[in-house]
Amino acid sequence: xxxxxQENLIINCSVVGKVECCVSLFQSFTYWSFGLVxxxxxxxxxxxxxxxxxxxxxxEAFAVLYxxxxxxxxxxxxxxxxxxxxxxxxxxxxxxxxDIQQSNRELGRSEKETHDLIQQMNKGVxxxxxxxxxxxxxxxxxxxxxxKLRSLDEALHRFFQIHIPAWGLRNGIxxxxxxxxxxxxxxxxxxxxxxxxxxPEPPDFTVGLDVSLKELKMELLKEEVLMLVLTAPxxxxxxxxxxxxxxxxxxxxxxxxxxxxxxxxxNLKDIIRRIFCHKGDRVPEFQSDEDAINHLKQxxxxxxxxxxxxxxxxxxxxxxxxxxxxxxFHMTGYKILVTSRTAFPRxxxxxxLEPLSDEDATKLFRHSAILQDGNSYIPDDDTVKKIxxxxxxxxxxxxxxxxxxxxxxxxxxxxxxxxxxxDDSILDSVPEDDLLKRLQxxxxxxxxxxxxxxxxxxxxxxxxxxxxxEDQRIRVASLIDMWEELYELDEVGTIASxxxxxxxxxxxxxxTRRDASxxxxxxxxxxxxxxxxxxxxxxxxxxxxxxEKRKKLILDISGNNLPKWWTEQKQQHISSHLLxxxxxxxxxxxxxxxxxxxxxxxxxxxxxxxxxxxxxxxKMEELKVLIATNYGSFPIELGNFQLLGSVPNxxxxxxxxxxxxxxxxxxxxxxxxxxxxxxxxxxxxxxxxCSVQISDALPNLREINIDYCIDLVELPAGMFDTxxxxxxxxxxxxxxxxxxxxxxxxRNLEVLRLRSCTELLELPESTGSLHNLVVLDISDCLxxxxxxxxxxxxxxxxxxxxxxxLALCNQWQLLPxxxxxxxxxxxxxxxxxAKRWESIMEFRTHCSRPHIKVAEKYYSLKxxxxxx
Numbered sequence: 001x002x003x004x005x006q007e008n009l010i011i012n013c014s015v016v017g018k019v020e021c022c023v024s025l026f027q028s029f030t031y032w033s034f035g036l037v038x039x040x041x042x043x044x045x046x047x048x049x050x051x052x053x054x055x056x057x058x059x060e061a062f063a064v065l066y067x068x069x070x071x072x073x074x075x076x077x078x079x080x081x082x083x084x085x086x087x088x089x090x091x092x093x094x095x096x097x098x099d100i101q102q103s104n105r106e107l108g109r110s111e112k113e114t115h116d117l118i119q120q121m122n123k124g125v126x127x128x129x130x131x132x133x134x135x136x137x138x139x140x141x142x143x144x145x146x147x148k149l150r151s152l153d154e155a156l157h158r159f160f161q162i163h164i165p166a167w168g169l170r171n172g173i174x175x176x177x178x179x180x181x182x183x184x185x186x187x188x189x190x191x192x193x194x195x196x197x198x199x200p201e202p203p204d205f206t207v208g209l210d211v212s213l214k215e216l217k218m219e220l221l222k223e224e225v226l227m228l229v230l231t232a233p234x235x236x237x238x239x240x241x242x243x244x245x246x247x248x249x250x251x252x253x254x255x256x257x258x259x260x261x262x263x264x265x266x267n268l269k270d271i272i273r274r275i276f277c278h279k280g281d282r283v284p285e286f287q288s289d290e291d292a293i294n295h296l297k298q299x300x301x302x303x304x305x306x307x308x309x310x311x312x313x314x315x316x317x318x319x320x321x322x323x324x325x326x327x328x329f330h331m332t333g334y335k336i337l338v339t340s341r342t343a344f345p346r347x348x349x350x351x352x353l354e355p356l357s358d359e360d361a362t363k364l365f366r367h368s369a370i371l372q373d374g375n376s377y378i379p380d381d382d383t384v385k386k387i388x389x390x391x392x393x394x395x396x397x398x399x400x401x402x403x404x405x406x407x408x409x410x411x412x413x414x415x416x417x418x419x420x421x422x423d424d425s426i427l428d429s430v431p432e433d434d435l436l437k438r439l440q441x442x443x444x445x446x447x448x449x450x451x452x453x454x455x456x457x458x459x460x461x462x463x464x465x466x467x468x469x470e471d472q473r474i475r476v477a478s479l480i481d482m483w484e485e486l487y488e489l490d491e492v493g494t495i496a497s498x499x500x501x502x503x504x505x506x507x508x509x510x511x512t513r514r515d516a517s518x519x520x521x522x523x524x525x526x527x528x529x530x531x532x533x534x535x536x537x538x539x540x541x542x543x544x545x546x547x548e549k550r551k552k553l554i555l556d557i558s559g560n561n562l563p564k565w566w567t568e569q570k571q572q573h574i575s576s577h578l579l580x581x582x583x584x585x586x587x588x589x590x591x592x593x594x595x596x597x598x599x600x601x602x603x604x605x606x607x608x609x610x611x612x613x614x615x616x617x618x619k620m621e622e623l624k625v626l627i628a629t630n631y632g633s634f635p636i637e638l639g640n641f642q643l644l645g646s647v648p649n650x651x652x653x654x655x656x657x658x659x660x661x662x663x664x665x666x667x668x669x670x671x672x673x674x675x676x677x678x679x680x681x682x683x684x685x686x687x688x689x690c691s692v693q694i695s696d697a698l699p700n701l702r703e704i705n706i707d708y709c710i711d712l713v714e715l716p717a718g719m720f721d722t723x724x725x726x727x728x729x730x731x732x733x734x735x736x737x738x739x740x741x742x743x744x745x746x747r748n749l750e751v752l753r754l755r756s757c758t759e760l761l762e763l764p765e766s767t768g769s770l771h772n773l774v775v776l777d778i779s780d781c782l783x784x785x786x787x788x789x790x791x792x793x794x795x796x797x798x799x800x801x802x803x804x805x806l807a808l809c810n811q812w813q814l815l816p817x818x819x820x821x822x823x824x825x826x827x828x829x830x831x832x833x834a835k836r837w838e839s840i841m842e843f844r845t846h847c848s849r850p851h852i853k854v855a856e857k858y859y860s861l862k863x864x865x866x867x868x
Contacts, residue, residue: 061118061121061122062090062121064121064122064125065090065121065122065124065125065128066090068125068128068129069083069086069087069090069128070087070090072128072129083128086128086152086153120151120152120155121152123148123152124152127148127152196274196275196277196278197257197258197259197260197274197275197277197278198259198278199243199246199257199259199312200239200243200259201243202240202243202244202247203240203243205364205367206237206240206244207356207360207363207364207367208356208357208360208361208363208364209237209240209241209244212241212353212354213241213244213245213248215351216228216230216241216245216351217245217248217250217251219349219351220245220251220310220335220337221250225335225349226328226330226334226335226336226349227324227328227335227336227337227338227347227349228335228336228337228338228349228350228351229338229339229340229343229344229347229349229350229351230242230337230338230339230340230350230351230353231339231340231341231342231343231344231350231351231352231353232341232352232353232354232355233341233394233435234341234396234435234532234533235394235395235396235397235435235531235533236353236354236355236394236395236396237353237356237395237396238314238315238339238340238353239314239315239339240395241353242259242312242314242337242339245337246259246312251310254307254308255307255308255309255310255335256303256306256307256308256309256310257310257312258275258278258309258310258311258312259312259314260274260275260311260312260313260314261314261315261471262313262314262315262316262317262320262323262471263315263317263469263470263471264317264470264556264558265558265584265585265586266316266317266320266323267584267585267607268289268292268293268323268326269286269289269292269633270585270607270632270633272286272292272293272295272296273286273633275296275299276295276299279299279303281299283633289326293326296327297329297331300329300331300334301331304331304332304333304334307333308333308334308335309333309334309335310335310336310337311327311334311335311336311337312336312337312338312339313327313336313337313338313339314339315339315340315471315532316338316339316340316342317340317341317342318340318341318342320340321344321346321347324336324338324344324347354393355392355393355394356393356394356395356398357393358385358388358389358393360393361388361391361393361398362384362385362388364395364398364399364402365384365387365388365391365398365401365402366378366384366402367402368398368399368400368401368402368403368406368505369402369403369405369406370406377407377408377409377410377413379410379413383413383417386417387401387417390438391438392435392438394435396435396439396505396531396533396534397435397438397439399505400439400442400504400505400506400534401438401439401442403442403503403504403505403506404442404443404504406503406504435533436533436536436537436540439533439534439537440537440540440541442504442506443459443462443506443537443541457487457489457497458497458500458501459541460486460487460552461479461483461487461497461498461501462501462506462507462538462541463538463539463541463542463552464479464482464483464486464538464552464578465479465501465507465528465530465535465538466530466535466537466538466539466542466554466580467482467552467554467578467580467603468580468582468603468605468629469556469582469605469631470532470535471532472605472631473510473527473528473529474527474528474529474530475524475526475527475528475656475679476494476495476498476509476523476526476527476528477523477524477526477654477677477679477705478603478627478629478654479494479498479528480494480523481625481627481652481654481675481677482578482601482603482625482627483497484652485600485601485624485625485651485652486577486578486600486601491521491523495509495523498528502528506530506534507528507529507530507534508528508529508530509526509528510526510527510528510529511526512525512526512527522753522755522777524679524705524707524729524731538554539554542554547565547574548573548574548575549575550574550575550576551575551576551577551578552576552577552578552580553574553576553578553579553580554578554580555579555580555581555582556582557581557582557583557584557587558584558586559584559586559587560586560587560588560590562592566592566594567592573594573595573597574594574595574596574598574599575598576596576598576599577598577599577600577601578599578600578601578603579596579599579601579602579603580602580603580604580605581603581604581605581614582605582606583605583606583607583608584607584608585607585608585609585632586608587606587607587608588608589608589610589611589612589639591612591614591615591616593615593616594616595616595619596616596619596620597619597620597621597622598622599620599622599623600622600623600624600625601623601624601625601627602617602620602623602625602626602627603627603629604626604627604628604629605629605631606628606629606630606631606632607630607631607632608632608636609632609634609636610636610637610639611630611636611638611639612638612639612640613628613638613639613640613641613643613644614640615640615643617640617643617644617646617647618643618646618647620647621647621648621649622649623647623649623650624649624650624651624652625650625651625652625653625654626644626650626652626653626654627654628654628655628656628658629655629656629657630656630657630658631657632657634657635657635658635659635680635681635682636657636658636659637658637659637661638655638658638659638660641660641661648672649672650672650673651672651673651674651675652673652674652675652676652677653673653675653676653677654677654679655677655678655679655681656679656680656681657679657680657681658681658682659681659682660678660681660682660683663676663694663698671698671699671700672700673698673700673701674700674701674702674703675701675702675703675704675705676701676703676704676705677703677705677707678705678706678707678709679705679707679708679709680707680708680709681709682709682711683706683709683711683712684711684712684713694716694718694719694721694722698722699724700724701722701724701725702724702725702726702727703725703726703727703728703729704719704725704727704728704729704730705727705729706729706730706731706733707729707730707731707732707733708731708732708733709733710733710734710735711735712730712733712735712736713735713736713737714736714737714738714740715730715736715739715740716740717740717742719742720740720742720743720744720745720746721742721745722746723745723746723747723748724748725746725748725749726748726749726750726751727749727750727751727753728746728749728751728752728753729751729753729755730753730754730757731753731754731755731756731757732755732756732757733757734756734757734758734759735759736757736759736760737759737760737761737783738760738761738762738764739754739760739763739764740764741764741765741766742766743763743764743766743767743770744764744766744767744768744769744770745766745769746770747769747770747771747772748772749770749772749773750772750773750774750775751773751774751775751777752767752770752773752775752776752777753775753777754777754778754781755777755778755779755780755781755801756779756780756781757781758780758781758782758783759783760778760781760783760784761783761784761785762784762785762786762788763778763784763787763788764788765788765789765790766788767788767791767794768788768789768790768791768792768793768794769793770794771793771794771795771796772796773794773796773797774796774797774798774799775797775798775799775801776794776797776799776800776801777799777801777802778801778802778805779801779802779803779804779805779828779855780803780804780805781804781805781808782804782805782806782807783807784805784807784808785807785808786808787808789817790817791817791818791821792816792817792818792819792820792821793817793820794821795820795821795822795823796823797821797823797824798823798824798825798826799824799825799826799827799828800821800824800826800827800828800850801827801828801829802827802828802829802833803828803829803830803833803855804830804855805829805830805833808833809830809832809833818840819840819841819843819844821850822846822847824850825850825851826850826851826853827850827851827852827853828853828855829852829853829854829855830854830855831854834852834853834854837850837852838852
């Protein structure tokens, strides 16, 4: 029985509140992207919300269909993808239906609402049998039956995603809300709805890889191949080819795939933790690398009982042979695919990916150099051929250089060509070094419509992105903090810069939400990705001057191997405005002395279980921004945190995955501090034990962002004496149940964002005193059941975001004071709530009505996992 299972179910939440159904509820409760929730408790809750509807006939019809599909697939050697797709759906739903049937005996109800679906399933049994016997029939006959089966699959999805949640809401939200305490078991996995070992989507446009795809697939499927190394120089398209391979039906339909990006200094235990998280298993405490490998063997042996396993280790660096050896388990049903710039002589099975042919390279270049409307200038074929030769058939170079010329004039094309040596291709020397030289030409932001200052800033922004570790998501919120102080770019300017950088294929901007907001846009979950070669290009650009003269100093430290110039006896003076230091899990926090008096932005990236701020921080008189990010698996305490209290001009602090001591006591001297951002931090004591009031310690504090901090239970009343505060954002903090009445003291507050605080029961009545509030966001606050009586006193409110407020949707009575929100321009809510807003706004005659926007819905069964 599921109730006896000792494993955990992984909840893959794509975006909180995008589903107006049971999916949304559980995603909201476990919004650490995939919290580890006990199967037994989860299914008990699911059974409760669904049991009111599913009866015996439904269960019997489902069982017969499920049995038939499994039997046909087992006996048919060449089953079609549609049958496998239907089976996958049924695999996911089978344990849920069984649990619902069992609990339904106590809550008998009519099966009227399931009647149509029962009939469809009964017909489906016949369809499956007929489809499997259509040997020799013409294609259009198979097409007819395939469409019928797809309709059945879609009907099952709709039923379980829409109807069951509706019944669950009628039964009450309390059971679901009770599940929220399980999020305390969550691991620090990735955010934004992507499993830690999920296969990334391939690019929308690819060319010239079809033959390589077939050859790579043939090599991988050879019975004797355990590990296959896909090798090619950087920028040749290795990762793109692997993404395409994972979309192949023979691979996707056969293997359980784990896609792991390997860094230059790989952490074995961290890689294995990601695999455990991906499967939803509780991560063991690994005593050593050997212990981690033993646990991995046990996990893989259990998985391969259901499906063969394909482990992809992407972008493995030279010198990592010993790491690869540790993953070589001689077991049936298990293969490893490695991508690397290095051929690794120790391993015999290899596939070399060649650069694109001239014909394919030309197609890719033209695609990158032409605007979507097709109006871009493209010179004659001879010029294009010279550029293609210049790029050497490397997809990365073709895309980046093509994008840099997209929309440019004939004069710009000609000027670029004169600066390039077209007689030599990239392949004529060391590939990576020469490729960097060619890519450097793409950094000329030469749009004649913009000012030279803008061109300079764009290049500087590109180089700044290299401040973060390779193959990691770079938070847009971090870049906003950096660029505000370095270049005076606000949020809109930052996004505009990122869009231009992205349009040139120098990085990829990923927007996770499409908010309708015009004022209080939400960037906390947006991020940037950058190819490792382009990061090398950024760092290469920063190194064009001597250490003491560089405006950007980006250091990657392996172990305790500090740069030679840093370990010299004399103190090294640096004039950089940006200092970035990345260390691995073997770093001991033994800092040498430097003099960094001109540094404005300090970026610290670390992985160790103990990390200490460097002593030289207190000498950074010009420091305005600190971004400290822990890339390890668990939050750690940040040593020397008190040093920040000695930095006179510090304005912004952003901390990720660290344990925070008392902020007001530690930063009592930081009178210039304006913004604090805490992401996935442990902050149970951050706002407690204050010898002075927060308002006295931080008199200029204007913005507080607290996101994914699962131990936040309550906020101290003293926080709301900080009358300088203009933005307060507390999101995805599931244990926060109430706000103090003192909230109304924040008379200068303009943005109040409480998104996805699922245990928050209500807004205090004093909320109506926030007369300067412009944006109120309570999206996905499941438990809020009423609005403050005097909400109409928010005289400057322009935007009200309230999608996914299920308890409010059930109980909310329209308050007459809503009509007093004269400046309200936008309401974002669910469909049912939109109807109520429309009804009451009919009585609004003295001013314009707000735009009532229905939030987009998203339906998926991925939240149920895939391992039954």
